[in-house]
Amino acid sequence: MSLAEDAALAARVVRDAGSLAHRMRGEGLSLRNKTSISDVVTEADHAAEELVVRALAAARPGDGVLGEEGAAHDGTSGRTWVIDPVDGTYNFVAGLDWWCSAIALTDGDDLVLGAVHHPATGRTYVGGPGLPTTVDGVPVGPLADRPLAESCLTTYLHPPEYDGEVGAAFSRMVGGAATLRMLGSASMDGTAVASGALHVRCQHSLPPWDELPAAALVLGAGGAVQRIDAAGVTWSAAGAPTAVADVARALVG
Structure with a gap:
C-alpha cells in the first residue's frame, strides 16, 4: 500500500467515526468518569472505536491497533494504527464543539501520518513527516516560525x-x-x-x-x-x- 492510500484510509475512518459519534450525541448519551470529573467516556467513544477497528481489520489486516478505549492488537506488519475515537470527550458531552476523531499510523518507532476529523465544521486534516498537511485536500501552507x-x-x-x-x-x-x-x-x-x-x-x-x-x-x-x-x-x-x-x-x- 502507498502513503496516499494510507492517508485516504485514515481520512475515511476518522470521518466515519466522527459522524457516528456526532449522531449518537444528538440522540442522547450516558457517561461515566474514568480518572477524574474531567476524564469521561461515553458509549459513543466505544462505538466509534469499534467502527474504526473493524474498518482497519478489513483494509489492513496485518496492521496492529492501539485504541484509547481498549482496542489492542499487535499485528504482523510492524505498523500500528493509534486511535482516539472521541478526543475532547468532556467538550463532546458538554455540547461544546472543540472535539474530534483522530488517528495516527506508526511503522515501528517512526510516525507515518495522522488524520483528524472535526464534525462541527466537517473538516478533515491529514498529514505527516513525509506528507504535507492538508485540510479537505487543500494544503495548509508552511507554518510560520516565531518565538x-x-x-x-x-x-x-x-x-x-x-x-x-x-x-x-x-x-x-x-x-x-x-x-x-x-x-x-x-x-x-x-x-x-x-x-x-x-x-x-x-x-x-x-x-x-x-x-x-x-x-x-x-x-x-x-x-x-x-x-x-x-x-x-x-x-x-x-x-x-x-x-x-x-x-x-x-x-x-
Missing part, C-alpha cells in the same frame, strides 16, 4: 498539579508565552497549530492517541515536535520550531 514570546500556547494542566515541581515547570512555560488557551482536545489543538491559528502546543504525560495525530499534522506543516523530560514527567511540544525550543528551555528551567 514563544510571540506565540499563543495551547496546553492543559490538571488543577491538582498546579503546586509542586510540575506546577513550577508549567508556570515557567506559560509565563514565557504571549497568550494562553486551554481548549480541551489535544488533537484539535494540533489542527489549530498546523493551520497557524495557534502556534505551539505542550502538555505532559500524553498517551500516544493524544500525542501522535497532532504531532503528525504539525510535522506535515513544517513545524517541530519535541519530548522534554522535566519535573519528573515527559512533556510533548509541537509547533513553530523556535517556540518549541523556547518551551523546552523554560520547562527545564
Whole structure:
C-alpha cells in the first residue's frame, strides 16, 4: 500500500467515526468518569472505536491497533494504527464543539501520518513527516516560525498539579508565552497549530492517541515536535520550531 492510500484510509475512518459519534450525541448519551470529573467516556467513544477497528481489520489486516478505549492488537506488519475515537470527550458531552476523531499510523518507532476529523465544521486534516498537511485536500501552507514570546500556547494542566515541581515547570512555560488557551482536545489543538491559528502546543504525560495525530499534522506543516523530560514527567511540544525550543528551555528551567 502507498502513503496516499494510507492517508485516504485514515481520512475515511476518522470521518466515519466522527459522524457516528456526532449522531449518537444528538440522540442522547450516558457517561461515566474514568480518572477524574474531567476524564469521561461515553458509549459513543466505544462505538466509534469499534467502527474504526473493524474498518482497519478489513483494509489492513496485518496492521496492529492501539485504541484509547481498549482496542489492542499487535499485528504482523510492524505498523500500528493509534486511535482516539472521541478526543475532547468532556467538550463532546458538554455540547461544546472543540472535539474530534483522530488517528495516527506508526511503522515501528517512526510516525507515518495522522488524520483528524472535526464534525462541527466537517473538516478533515491529514498529514505527516513525509506528507504535507492538508485540510479537505487543500494544503495548509508552511507554518510560520516565531518565538514563544510571540506565540499563543495551547496546553492543559490538571488543577491538582498546579503546586509542586510540575506546577513550577508549567508556570515557567506559560509565563514565557504571549497568550494562553486551554481548549480541551489535544488533537484539535494540533489542527489549530498546523493551520497557524495557534502556534505551539505542550502538555505532559500524553498517551500516544493524544500525542501522535497532532504531532503528525504539525510535522506535515513544517513545524517541530519535541519530548522534554522535566519535573519528573515527559512533556510533548509541537509547533513553530523556535517556540518549541523556547518551551523546552523554560520547562527545564
